[in-house]
Amino acid sequence: MTADIVPLRPRETGPSLAPMLALTANAMNRVNAVILDRMQSEIPLIPALAGHLIAGGGKRMRPMLTLAGAELLGYQGARHHRLAAAVEFIHTATLLHDDVVDGSDLRRGKATANIVFGNPATVLVGDFLFSRAFELMVEDGSLKVLKILSNASAVIAEGEVDQLTAARQVETSEERYLSIIGAKTAALFAAATRIAAVVAERGEADERALDAYGRNLGIAFQLVDDAIDYDSDASEMGKGRGDDFRDGKMTLPVILAYARGSESERAFWREAIAGHKSSDADLDHATALIASHGAVDATRERARHFASRAIDAIAGFPASAAHAAMAEAAEFAVSRRF
Template identity: 60%
Template sequence: MEKVNAVILDKMQSDVALIPQLASHIIAAGGKRLRPMLTLAAAQLCGYREERHVALAACVEFIHTATLLHDDVVDESDLRRGNATANAVFGNQASVLVGDFLFSRAFELMVADGSLEVLGILSRASAVIAEGEVMQLITTNDTETTEDAYLDVISSKTAALFAAAARVGGVVADAGRPEVEALDSYGRNLGVAFQLVDDALDYSAHKATLGKSIGDDFKEGKITLPVLLAFRRGAEEDRVFWRRCLEKLEQDDGDLEHALDLMARHNALTDTIERARHYGARARDALGIFSDGALKSAMIDAIDFTIERAY
């Protein structure tokens, strides 16, 4: 990861001073670097001992960071990880353009790697992420959204990059098709679990200890699984409440607290975490074809970390 961070610092430089200034604002803000770690771990799990995976892990982080910059503009977010977002500090225009710059840097790293297969995996993932964000835009404020439609959104906007990050690790290691597909499945299921937990945390008091504000999804009218479960399980008067708050965005003092009460009454948060556990188990099963060892244990630990941060 030290080598990956060195590549990130080098490639975010530009003669245009605002670019590294804004990029470093979001990159230095922290984050788990979970996606690039998947690339490193997957490659080494398959016996890779060279250096190609380092630049590709940095590429994965650039794709992720670019999407965060764009997402914060779309969501009009002011905070990320307890700090002011780049758009709050530098403005929407600069955030969008620096996001474009980081996407371009990611593609430079892909091209420099020289593998058309790697280029295909990561470029396709970038397109799928964008599709997922547009799908989320369509489902926002729509309480008729189905659970399947919600899963399609998170599979695209979150799980696709997890899957690609793990898959390219196997590809650079020249692993066999069963191993590469297993890594893809591991990453995809881990990504779904990760987003499910994130969506539960948005309505959890525990989120405050993670440096995040509570109820951002509620204020924006996002339709996530905790909302879907509470909406479907509630009485008609409850559905009237959800429609007012999320479809019309007519929110009064105390509405968030009432939403939390409804979720508690209908076990919406605990059941969302249980769904995450299910996908975590699928991710664990995908690693079954690999021999036991420190790297496999670390990748299993990543599943546990993803789900246990809800507590």
């Protein structure tokens, strides 16, 4: 089932993540201190490998959502610092595992941990970071927070397995694709934002609103990630161009191009997704087909729909710097090229 398209409000200038970064800067320093402390181990390989990825940059979107949600609700405590670190550890662990599963060799413009340190060490350090995340959750003492984040961890794993089973399945539907990204990406966005309402001791309605904001933002974010694989070069993306194509992933640009294509084009996609056409020339042909059917533009339009839903989810909260920053972050998520 396809989503109706809801346009975002027009802006005079391009949206930016800068307001969100400024809003959460001081709190993020405290989160980073927790991350640095908790990634330490007497086994030198563990902080070396974890630090390789954590120091590699990234937008830190998920922990920022916990911090921004707390600001939105006027929370004055400090519990959210450790929980935001737990969120980042969960995310980092999934990235380490994903790079092993996908055989990736580039992330954020750097060699992936599995290339530098090998697959076994990368998987095990990912397990270590998951364990650290759960330590932080338990130390917080809230069974509700533990339930939200542990459930998100399970849903992420289910989404990754579902994506693995959908790989090289050219008949994958848009509905299944949205289900996959709702699990593997949006679940942690939703949980990261929702726990802010828990620590702020707000009611169920506020929890649901922040959950909806994070979930819709996460879907929009992943849709744009999948579009970027076909309309940006490797230097912009910070990863290998065409990785999704060569891995046989049925992302939305491919699903739409396949559905809109001629029989000869569909024959190409069947061969490509099966892994029989993976050269640079094949990637160029795939990119041309996607462009000819407007599949990237359509993917970005769907992302705008979910970003609008994210903004609408927090419409009931009072105007504030946090509210404006969260709304602009949703707009940035769909306008970005990297």
